[in-house]
Amino acid sequence: MTETARMSGPAGTSGSGRLGALLRRPEAGALLGTVGMLVFFTIFGGLGFLTVASTASWMNVAAGLGIIAIPIGLLMIAGELDISVGSMVPAGSMTVAIISGHYGLPIWLGIPAALLLGVVVGLVNGILVVRTAVPSFIVTLGTLFSVAGLVLGFSVLITGTTSVAITAPDLAKAIFGSFYIQGQFQVLILWWLLATCAYIYFLHYSRYGNWVFAMGGDKVSARNAGIPTERLTIVLFVLSATSAAFVGMCQAILFNSAQVSGGQSYIFNSIIAVVVGGVLLTGGFGSVIGIFLGTVTFAVVNQGIYYTSFDRNWSSLIIGVMLLLAVLMNNTFRKMALNYTPRKGNR
Amino acid sequence: MSAPILALRGVSKSFGPIDVLHDITLEVRAGEVLCLLGDNGAGKSTLIKILSGVHQPTSGTIEMDGRTVTFDTPRAAADRGIATVHQFGGTFPLMSIGRSFFVGAEPTKRWGPLRIYDRRTANEIAVKAVRDFGITRIDDGDRLVGGLSGGERQALAIARALHFGARVLILDEPTAALGVKQATHVLRIVNEAKRRGLAVIFITHQVMHAMSVGDHFTVLIRGAVAADFRKGEKTREEITDLMAGGASMASLEAEIEGYMASHEGHPPPPHA
Numbered sequence: 307m308t309e310t311a312r313m314s315g316p317a318g319t320s321g322s323g324r325l326g327a328l329l330r331r332p333e334a335g336a337l338l339g340t341v342g343m344l345v346f347f348t349i350f351g352g353l354g355f356l357t358v359a360s361t362a363s364w365m366n367v368a369a370g371l372g373i374i375a376i377p378i379g380l381l382m383i384a385g386e387l388d389i390s391v392g393s394m395v396p397a398g399s400m401t402v403a404i405i406s407g408h409y410g411l412p413i414w415l416g417i418p419a420a421l422l423l424g425v426v427v428g429l430v431n432g433i434l435v436v437r438t439a440v441p442s443f444i445v446t447l448g449t450l451f452s453v454a455g456l457v458l459g460f461s462v463l464i465t466g467t468t469s470v471a472i473t474a475p476d477l478a479k480a481i482f483g484s485f486y487i488q489g490q491f492q493v494l495i496l497w498w499l500l501a502t503c504a505y506i507y508f509l510h511y512s513r514y515g516n517w518v519f520a521m522g523g524d525k526v527s528a529r530n531a532g533i534p535t536e537r538l539t540i541v542l543f544v545l546s547a548t549s550a551a552f553v554g555m556c557q558a559i560l561f562n563s564a565q566v567s568g569g570q571s572y573i574f575n576s577i578i579a580v581v582v583g584g585v586l587l588t589g590g591f592g593s594v595i596g597i598f599l600g601t602v603t604f605a606v607v608n609q610g611i612y613y614t615s616f617d618r619n620w621s622s623l624i625i626g627v628m629l630l631l632a633v634l635m636n637n638t639f640r641k642m643a644l645n646y647t648p649r650k651g652n653r
Numbered sequence: 654m655s656a657p658i659l660a661l662r663g664v665s666k667s668f669g670p671i672d673v674l675h676d677i678t679l680e681v682r683a684g685e686v687l688c689l690l691g692d693n694g695a696g697k698s699t700l701i702k703i704l705s706g707v708h709q710p711t712s713g714t715i716e717m718d719g720r721t722v723t724f725d726t727p728r729a730a731a732d733r734g735i736a737t738v739h740q741f742g743g744t745f746p747l748m749s750i751g752r753s754f755f756v757g758a759e760p761t762k763r764w765g766p767l768r769i770y771d772r773r774t775a776n777e778i779a780v781k782a783v784r785d786f787g788i789t790r791i792d793d794g795d796r797l798v799g800g801l802s803g804g805e806r807q808a809l810a811i812a813r814a815l816h817f818g819a820r821v822l823i824l825d826e827p828t829a830a831l832g833v834k835q836a837t838h839v840l841r842i843v844n845e846a847k848r849r850g851l852a853v854i855f856i857t858h859q860v861m862h863a864m865s866v867g868d869h870f871t872v873l874i875r876g877a878v879a880a881d882f883r884k885g886e887k888t889r890e891e892i893t894d895l896m897a898g899g900a901s902m903a904s905l906e907a908e909i910e911g912y913m914a915s916h917e918g919h920p921p922p923p924h925a
């Protein structure tokens with residue numbers, strides 16, 4: 307490694323220098339994973355996998371997951387975890403469906419209400435984590451169950467069922483829940499891409515991103531350096547809970563109905579996307595592009611399996627093995643990044 | 654002798670029922686190194702955490718340039734020119750040198766309607782600041798801090814502390830866990846800071862390190878000032894005894910040697 311770095315000259319402009327620089331980035335493993343999976347399913351899924359329908363199916367899965375996975379990843383980079391998103395997705399769906407479906411109130415009341423619920427739960431998570439110093443896994447496990455219970459309880463109390471229908475007006479549907487391009491691609495994909503760009507700016511280009519990394523690297527030192535670590539932690543929890551409520555809200559509008567259950571898969575899926583994307587579980591290292599690629603990889607495996615001759619049950623095996631490989635690979639690349647010394651031989 | 658930049662007047666600190674510091678009074682002056690000595694748990698780190706705004710005193714006052722001040726946050730102390738490199742801290746292993754250097758004070762530039770982190774400026778300044786302290790091996794601000802040696806990291810933390818216009822530099826055991834060469838380097842940095850006219854508070858467990866840079870020595874024993882003297886007023890043996898919490902090192906050593914002589918060269922078993 308040092309050999310290629312040294313040979314590549316001071317500016318590191320040759321091909322091998324650029325490859326070395328790429329491998330030292332957090333998203334190196336995720337990029338290999340994405341490319342690998344796309345190739346794998348193109349080979350085993352054949353032309354079926356490359357169709358518009360197939361592309362749409364994995365992108366639709368990736369969109370919802372990605373909007374949640376990125377803030378989860380930011381929390382993980384900052385050294386925290388949020389698993390309450392598992393009940394925030396149905397909570398967002400049910401809130402908008404009960405307000406605008408069951409009660410028939412305007413959708414422009416239901417949508418902010420769903421998002422507001424996300425803000426409130428995020429505040430509760432964040433404040434509890436900051437004030438009590440209880441690990442965020444436990445705090446958000448508590449809110450995961452509490453919110454699930456609340457949603458189920460209120461839903462049965464108010465509507466008498468666990469599933470509520472909602473018909474959103476055209477404009478709301480156009481913005482939050484409809485299919486475009488041959489009626490196959492959810493508008494959520496656009497939200498996902500926009501969110502990804504915004505998060506790239508936030509984490510990698512704004513100064514606040516530096517604070518997130520510093521917090522995950524060493525919380526005490528970060529606080530001593532003058533960073534408002536508590537406020538930033540709370541903001542990140544609000545982001546993740548609100549994002550999950552947003553996805554739930556969009557799904558209710560898209561499918562014209564909301565269910566109490568069905569959000570739990572987001573917990574593990576988002577963590578998988580984040581870890582495959584090269585974020586260090588213990589914090590301090592990762593990238594938005596990596597999480598984006600991790601999400602794509604997950605979605606491709608999740609949906610691509612339908613286009614192969616394999617039984618769909620194998621997709622869990624692939625995801626499990628991929629997760630382990632990704633962690634091992636990311637550890638290797640991170641060590642390379644740590645040991646990297648430019649032009650070592652010259653001095 | 655110049656007036657003190659920073660002083661503690663009768664400062665005590667308790668954490669709930671635990672009294673850690675009792676009635677501490679001390680002063681630091683520009684261009685002078687104050688060595689804070691004492692056994693493990695004597696309260697050295699707690700004392701400097703009060704000076705750097707991490708903790709607030711339970712009673713007593715902090716004075717800067719003769720006026721009473723309060724530091725509610727580390728930021729407040731830093732804004733007044735108190736730069737601290739805490740024990741076990743100060744750098745972020747998985748961050749680049751440039752980013753780590755500017756944590757909490759990132760340089761930004763305009764990019765369209767947005768303000769973005771100015772990586773080039775950050776890297777240039779960080780690398781230059783570290784090189785000014787003689788660490789010429791560092792020339793790429795994109796390198797990760799975790800790949801640096803202990804001495805280089807310490808130099809980075811000190812350079813960072815000094816860069817933001819510090820008047821008082823506080824170093825909590827900067828030479829612990831360093832090899833002889835790297836420790837020497839840190840000591841040289843301390844002397845350089847002193848030459849630039851800073852007041853330095855230096856904590857160490859090594860008598861030689863203290864004696865090589867210290868102008869003024871304060872010894873804490875169980876949270877109280879047990880001795881306060883200037884360079885040349887005490888011998889190395891006396892300082893060692895004070896640092897060990899008042900026990901006579903010489904008699905302790907004699908005891909160990911006596912034990913070893915009567916036990917075929919084996920040292921005594923550690924006491925529980």
Ligand SMILES: Nc1ncnc2c1ncn2[C@@H]1O[C@H](COP(=O)(O)OP(=O)(O)OP(=O)(O)O)[C@@H](O)[C@H]1O
Nearest residue numbers: 668671673691692693694695696697698699700740
């Ligand atoms: N936040 C806290 N809460 C309760 N007790 C504390 C706290 N911080 C420090 N102490 C106690 O105060 C005493 C002094 O600790 P301090 O860290 O200041 O010692 P020190 O002189 O720096 O020791 P060392 O040389 O080992 O670094 C110890 O007994 C410690 O347990």
Ligand SMILES: [Mg+2]
Nearest residue numbers: 697698740825
């Ligand atoms: Mg200490």
